[in-house]
Amino acid sequence: MHILTSSLQISSLEAGKTELKREEFNLKLLLDSLVGVFSQLAHAKNISIHLFYNISKVHQQFLGDSVRISQIVMNLISNAIKYTNKGYVRINCDLASHEDEMEMISIPNSSQNSLTFVKMEFIDSGCGISNDQIDKLFQPYSMLQHQNENFSPSFEHYFKQTENLSDGASSLIHTNRNGLGLSIVKLLVSKMNGQIRVSSNVNEGTKMTVVLPLETCTTEHEGSTRQPLIENEKPLQVIIVDEDECFRDVLQAYLSLMNRIDRISCFSNVSLAHPFNNTKACRQFVFVPEHEFEQASSLFGKDSIVIPTINKGSKRNFPQNQYLSKPVKFSELENLFNEINVEKQGCNVECCNSESPLPQIEKEQEFDFSTYSVLIADDNAVNRKVLTKMLQMIGFQDVDATNDGMECFEKFKHKKYHMVLLDCYMPILSGKEACEMIRNWLKYRNDHNHEHGSNRIRIIAVTANTWESKEVLLTQGFDDVVYKPFHMDEVKELLKKYLSEVVR
Numbered sequence: 382m383h384i385l386t387s388s389l390q391i392s393s394l395e396a397g398k399t400e401l402k403r404e405e406f407n408l409k410l411l412l413d414s415l416v417g418v419f420s421q422l423a424h425a426k427n428i429s430i431h432l433f434y435n436i437s438k439v440h441q442q443f444l445g446d447s448v449r450i451s452q453i454v455m456n457l458i459s460n461a462i463k464y465t466n467k468g469y470v471r472i473n474c475d476l477a478s479h480e481d482e483m484e485m486i487s488i489p490n491s492s493q494n495s496l497t498f499v500k501m502e503f504i505d506s507g508c509g510i511s512n513d514q515i516d517k518l519f520q521p522y523s524m525l526q527h528q529n530e531n532f533s534p535s536f537e538h539y540f541k542q543t544e545n546l547s548d549g550a551s552s553l554i555h556t557n558r559n560g561l562g563l564s565i566v567k568l569l570v571s572k573m574n575g576q577i578r579v580s581s582n583v584n585e586g587t588k589m590t591v592v593l594p595l596e597t598c599t600t601e602h603e604g605s606t607r608q609p610l611i612e613n614e615k616p617l618q619v620i621i622v623d624e625d626e627c628f629r630d631v632l633q634a635y636l637s638l639m640n641r642i643d644r645i646s647c648f649s650n651v652s653l654a655h656p657f658n659n660t661k662a663c664r665q666f667v668f669v670p671e672h673e674f675e676q677a678s679s680l681f682g683k684d685s686i687v688i689p690t691i692n693k694g695s696k697r698n699f700p701q702n703q704y705l706s707k708p709v710k711f712s713e714l715e716n717l718f719n720e721i722n723v724e725k726q727g728c729n730v731e732c733c734n735s736e737s738p739l740p741q742i743e744k745e746q747e748f749d750f751s752t753y754s755v756l757i758a759d760d761n762a763v764n765r766k767v768l769t770k771m772l773q774m775i776g777f778q779d780v781d782a783t784n785d786g787m788e789c790f791e792k793f794k795h796k797k798y799h800m801v802l803l804d805c806y807m808p809i810l811s812g813k814e815a816c817e818m819i820r821n822w823l824k825y826r827n828d829h830n831h832e833h834g835s836n837r838i839r840i841i842a843v844t845a846n847t848w849e850s851k852e853v854l855l856t857q858g859f860d861d862v863v864y865k866p867f868h869m870d871e872v873k874e875l876l877k878k879y880l881s882e883v884v885r
Contacts, residue, residue, distance in 0.1 A: 401572060405598055406447035408499070409434050412474060414846040415451060416708050417693065417806075419458050419470075424692050428465050428506075430458075431631040431708045435475040437638050440497060442598035449569050450593070451848060454501070456562040457589050461505035468506025468586070469627035475500050477592045481576075496594040503591075509583040518579060519567040566591075615664045616643035617718070618657045622669040622677065623690065624649050628707060632668065635711050641718070651676050656685065666718075668705060671698060686721060694760070696808045700784055703762055716763045750776035753880050754797065757782050758789035758812065759804040759843065768802065768843070768867060775873045786810030790818050798838065799883055800876065802863070805844040805854075816840050816858040839879040 416432040423430040454472075461470040477498035510518065570577045573593050581587035619636055621629050629647045636642045643663050648654040651673045657665060664686065669677040671689040678687045689699060693706040703717060755777055759765045765782045772780045781796070783789040786803065787810040793801065801819065803812035810818075823838060842854045845865040854862050860879065863872055 401449060402446040403444050403596070404447065405442060405444055406450075407441050408439070408443055408450075408474070408595070409436065409441040410845065411447055411451060411848075412454065412472065412501075413710050414848060415454050415458065416472060418846065419455075419462060420692065420708050421694055423462050423470060426462065426466065428462065428468055428470060429625050429627055429707070430462070430470045430472075431627050432472045432710075433474070433631045433634050434711065435473075435634075435638075436711055438476045439474055439499060440597055443497070443499075444596040444598050445573075448848075449573070453566050453569050453591060456566050457503040457591070460562060461503050461507065461587070461589075464587070465505045465507035469625065470506075471502075471504045471627050471631070473500075473502040473504070475502075481592050495596055497597050499593050499595050501591045501593070503589040504586065505588075506586040509585050510579070510581040510587055511583055515579050515581060519563050519577075615662055617641050618644045618663045618665045619646075620654055620656070620665070620667045620681075620685075621645065621647045622649075622651055622654050622667065622673065624670075628690075628709070632709055632714075635709065635714055638711070639715070639718075651680060654680070656681055666721075671704075674699060674702075688717070694806060694808050697760070697784070700762075706761060713761070713763060716767065720763050720766060748877055748881065750876070750880070751778045753777065753799040753883070754779035755781070755800045755802065755876075756789060756793055756796075756798045757802040757843075758784070758786055758807065758815065760785055760807040761804070764804070764865070771867060771869055771872060775869065775876070786812055786815030786818075790815050790822075793819055794822065799880060801838065801840045802843050803840060803859075805842055805846070805849065812842060812844075813857050816842075820858045836883050841875070841879075 412432055412434060416430060420430050458470065458472065477500040481500055482498050567577060570591055570593070575591060575593040577592075578590045579587065580590075617639075619642060621632055623629050623632075626649075633645050633647060636645055644657060646654075646657070651669060654667075654677070657663070665681070665684065667677055667681050667685050667687045668690050669687060671691045674687060674689040681687055688703055688705050689697075690705045690707060691697060693708070697704060703721060705717060706713065755772055757765065757768055757772075757780065759768065759782070765784075769780050769782050781792060781798075783792055785807045789801070789803065790810065801816075803815055805812040807815075819838070819840060837860075839860045840858065842849070842859040842862040843865065844862065849862065851862050861875060863875065
């Protein structure tokens with residue numbers, strides 16, 4: 382069925398019958414979301430995957446066909462993971478160079494003023510491709526011949542896991558099983574007046590470069606990424622410790638976009654690391670793998686803030702500490718610094734102490750959130766704090782937060798809640814699994830107590846994956862979805878809508 386669907390798609394593209402949508406979308410969120418989905422699958426092969434999106438140069442909001450762009454990205458990432466047995470897969474998103482633009486397919490001059498030429502690079506340390514195979518790479522049903530006897534793409538587990546994705550995402554990935562994925566990528570890129578190039582060395586790795594002319598969204602309101610230092614705020618010195626060179630490079634690149642960063646040093650392990658000679662009044666941050674956290678804490682002392690790093694979805698051994706998840710996102714990195722700064726200063730609205738009541742946003746007279754209880758679950762400490770404080774600012778007084786789906790489920794069984802907000806992807810028990818368990822437990826309890834007319838507990842999915850459709854999530858037991866990053870007014874209206882239906 383997937384071969385038939387892919388063949389029909391190729392025929393439609395070749396005949397010029399495929400129409401591209403023109404809708405507003407956020408390219409950074411799209412890439413962050415897709416890399417996050419593929420990260421657990423890459424980690425299952427013991428390879429790392431990272432994204433660097435140069436937000437200092439590339440806009441985030443564009444007009445175009447986000448589904449087709451997702452199809453291009455997913456095929457290229459899955460191909461890179463498939464033919465990489467050790468090392469990394471890295472995605473870079475930056476502005477195209479003048480030379481890149483000169484090589485583009487001719488575009489009408491009238492259109493060029495509103496276009497941004499975006500370059501996406503998909504780099505892996507895999508088996509590589511010989512020159513004679515590069516020429517055949519984009520032909521239908523062409524499958525890469527393995528370049529060395531040590532390569533064994535035990536990748537069926539990957540495709541089996543992708544069966545759990547929504548129908549659209551799953552069908553996009555399956556094209557790579559039948560040798561049609563790159564053919565479709567080539568045709569889609571050409572349809573968008575873009576260009577795709579390949580450079581590779583056998584046994585060293587491959588780089589796929591896609592350049593797309595994207596229409597800039599004129600309604601975009603993006604703040605500057607290089608925020609000036611707040612008065613009296615100390616500059617930051619950062620030490621990065623990790624054996625993964627790709628992670629060190631990406632984290633350093635993101636840190637370099639921040640004005641508050643004074644110096645950065647990188648080391649492959651803790652034994653080689655050493656503190657800065659603190660000649661300035663700077664605060665020192667140290668990022669280390671979780672298994673080296675205790676050693677680094679002893680080495681750098683109480684004057685440094687040591688932050689463990691961990692693959693997203695992994696169990697955390699120091700839940701009381703702030704973590705940085707891999708693959709790293711710029712927004713999470715910035716939130717992390719802000720959260721820690723708030724905790725140290727103790728004077729920010731985002732994180733007030735008990736003696737400084739949270740400012741309340743203006744409440745509508747007819748609705749009082751303070752009488753309702755909410756349970757939230759998110760494995761990211763920053764997201765938990767942001768969502769908790771947001772709910773308190775809306776007016777909630779009874780908010781409980783948990784680290785994963787299992788903890789959430791256990792807490793739910795012992796207290797009455799009016800609403801539950803679940804992150805979709807968490808360790809131990811995912812949000813989707815927790816939602817199913819809560820629904821089944823409620824059904825059993827209601828049947829046992831003959832309470833069939835009781836209120837339905839509203840469960841809201843929380844996710845950064847913009848391709849996770851509301852329709853699919855509804856079939857999995859959720860009542861609605863909130864997409865990250867959070868917007869307070871939208872969250873408030875959504876919660877008010879459902880809580881107003883509760884019979885007290």
